Amino acid sequence: xxxxxxxxxLAAAGVxxxxxxxxxxxxxxGAEALxxxxxxxxxxxxxxxxxxxxxxxxxxxGDGRNAFxxxxxDLKLSSAQGDGDMDTGYTVELWMGPAASDxxxxxxxxxxxxxxxxxxxxxxxxxxxxxxxxxGTVVGAETYDYTSNTFYTHSWGFAIEPxxxxxxxxxxxxxxxxxxxxxLANTTGNAxxxxxxxxxxSKTFLGSVSYTLSSGTGAxxxxxxxxxxxxxxxxxxxxxxxxxxxxxxxxxELAANLSISVAWDHVESGTTxxxxxxxxxxxxxxxxxxxxxLxxxxxxxxxxxxxxxYDGMESITVGVNYKIWDNVISRIEFRNDDQDTAxxxxxxxxxANLIYSF
Numbered sequence: 001x002x003x004x005x006x007x008x009x010l011a012a013a014g015v016x017x018x019x020x021x022x023x024x025x026x027x028x029x030g031a032e033a034l035x036x037x038x039x040x041x042x043x044x045x046x047x048x049x050x051x052x053x054x055x056x057x058x059x060x061x062g063d064g065r066n067a068f069x070x071x072x073x074d075l076k077l078s079s080a081q082g083d084g085d086m087d088t089g090y091t092v093e094l095w096m097g098p099a100a101s102d103x104x105x106x107x108x109x110x111x112x113x114x115x116x117x118x119x120x121x122x123x124x125x126x127x128x129x130x131x132x133x134x135x136g137t138v139v140g141a142e143t144y145d146y147t148s149n150t151f152y153t154h155s156w157g158f159a160i161e162p163x164x165x166x167x168x169x170x171x172x173x174x175x176x177x178x179x180x181x182x183x184l185a186n187t188t189g190n191a192x193x194x195x196x197x198x199x200x201x202s203k204t205f206l207g208s209v210s211y212t213l214s215s216g217t218g219a220x221x222x223x224x225x226x227x228x229x230x231x232x233x234x235x236x237x238x239x240x241x242x243x244x245x246x247x248x249x250x251x252x253e254l255a256a257n258l259s260i261s262v263a264w265d266h267v268e269s270g271t272t273x274x275x276x277x278x279x280x281x282x283x284x285x286x287x288x289x290x291x292x293x294l295x296x297x298x299x300x301x302x303x304x305x306x307x308x309x310y311d312g313m314e315s316i317t318v319g320v321n322y323k324i325w326d327n328v329i330s331r332i333e334f335r336n337d338d339q340d341t342a343x344x345x346x347x348x349x350x351x352a353n354l355i356y357s358f
Contacts, residue, residue, distance in 0.1 A: 037079045043357040045071040045099075045146045051349045071146065072099040074117070081122050081129075089122035103144055104190035105134070105164055116192055117144065118164070131169040131183075134192050137162045138169070138181060138208040139228040139246035141263040141281060146329075150285060150295045151319050152353035153335055157265040157279045159305050161244060162230050164190040169206060179210045188242055189234040196233070204232025222252030233270065240270030257287040269304070277303040279313070291323040295333075312340030329355040 050066050073096040081089035093116075095103065100115040120133030142149045142158045167185030174180060183206040187194045196202035208228040215221045230244040245268070250261040260283070267277040279301035286294045297317040303310050319333035330353070337347040 039076075039078050039080070041076050041078070041358060042074040043147055043355050044073050045353065045355045047071055047152060047351060047353040049349060049351045051347060070097050072097040074146075076117075081124060085124060085126060087124050090120065091122070092119045093117040103163065105192045127172060129171045131171070132167075134164060134166045135169060137165055137228075137230060138183075138206050139230055139244050140265070141246075141248060141261070141283065146353070146355055147357060150283065150321075151297060151317055152331055152333055152351050153317060153349065155279075155281055155297060156299050156301065156303060156305075156310075156313055156315055157263060157281050160265055160267050160277045160279065160303050161246065162188045162190065164192075165204065165206065165230075166191075166193050167204070167206070177212045177214055181208045182206065185232070187234055188230055188232045188244065194234075202233060204230060206230055220252075224248075224250040226250075242270045243268040259283075259285040259287075265301075267304070275302070275304060275309060277301070279303055293321040295319040295321065308341075310339050310341050312338075314338045327357050329353070329357070 047069050048067070049069065074093065075096070076091065076093040078091040078093075079089045081087045095115045095117045097113055100113050103115055103117065105115050105117070116134065118134050118136060120131050120135045123130040123132065136143060140158060140161045140163070142151075142155055144163055146152070165183075165185035165187075167183055169181060169183035171179065171181040185204040185206060186196050188204050196204070206229070208226070211225045213220050213223045213225070217223070226246075226248045228246045231241045233241060245266040246264070248261055248263045250259070254260065263281040263283065265277065265279045265281075269276060279299055281297060281299040284296045288294060295318070297315075297319075299313070299315045301313055303313065315335065315337045317333055317335040319331055321329065321331040324330050332350070332352045335347075335349040335351070337349075339346075
């Protein structure tokens with residue numbers, strides 16, 4: 001324990017004790033160690049949207065038909081796990097701004113402009129990674145995170161999927177090609193600490209498997225196959241489970257800088273008389289150079305969204321991502337949506353998005 005002459009003088013005079021000084025130094029050292037292992041990151045997402053009609057709620061790109069928007073301010077505190085068998089970590093992520101109310105993690109009455117995106121503890125036991133708390137779902141090609149998606153607007157498939165769970169998820173990397181995960185959550189709903197169906201004791205099952213075809217499969221080598229399932233009920237619901245199935249195939253580069261993936265969302269409703277949802281999406285991306293990327297998303301299918309049945313949906317989104325500034329995602333996209341539902345019209349949207357990440 002090192003002390004300067006002023007501290008020694010105060011101790012000699014009885015103003016402070018050596019034990020209290022030692023405790024203070026130990027506390028400071030602990031705080032410094034914690035600060036050194038914690039990372040602060042996040043982003044600010046802004047945009048502009050012009051649409052020929054009011055959006056139907058299956059994507060967010062500004063609230064108005066012809067308006068600028070602040071979408072969200074994202075703040076994340078995290079400590080990454082190490083490689084050891086018993087290493088730990090954590091993540092706490094907050095959303096602030098108009099888009100925060102979209103994620104539905106509040107209890108309904110308190111949903112507003114500040115919401116908890118995720119908060120979980122990461123533990124490892126003999127090669128099994130455990131995530132405990134609130135975390136993202138195991139199904140879907142897209143997430144709420146603006147920086148993780150290729151497009152600014154969300155897909156139809158995203159609109160019919162659960163997005164958050166409160167519970168436990170265990171993941172295991174079997175080998176270089178195969179990874180599996182299984183878990184239990186309170187509900188299929190997004191609300192933090194949402195009660196299970198019935199008496200609240202009902203639980204939702206989560207599962208996924210990811211496999212990459214090995215070099216022995218010839219031209220298909222490197223193809224990524226994924227399947228995920230969420231089976232359970234929303235809070236307060238009753239009846240049979242709602243089953244959310246998701247599968248995707250991501251092809252290896254058939255040509256330099258070309259990416260192709262196909263996603264399928266299928267929802268089997270446990271409510272009698274409610275139709276199932278089926279949406280197939282095709283994602284194609286081409287990295288022209290280090291700064292410019294071109295992307296296309298095509299979807300078709302039928303779905304129940306917000307209690308409304310949408311038949312014969314067909315959607316195409318074309319986007320351009322161009323890097324102008326460091327740490328900034330800059331993109332513009334055009335989207336056209338058609339459907340056969342009576343009383344609805346085609347929707348055309350032009351949207352621009354700027355995100356600064358830190």
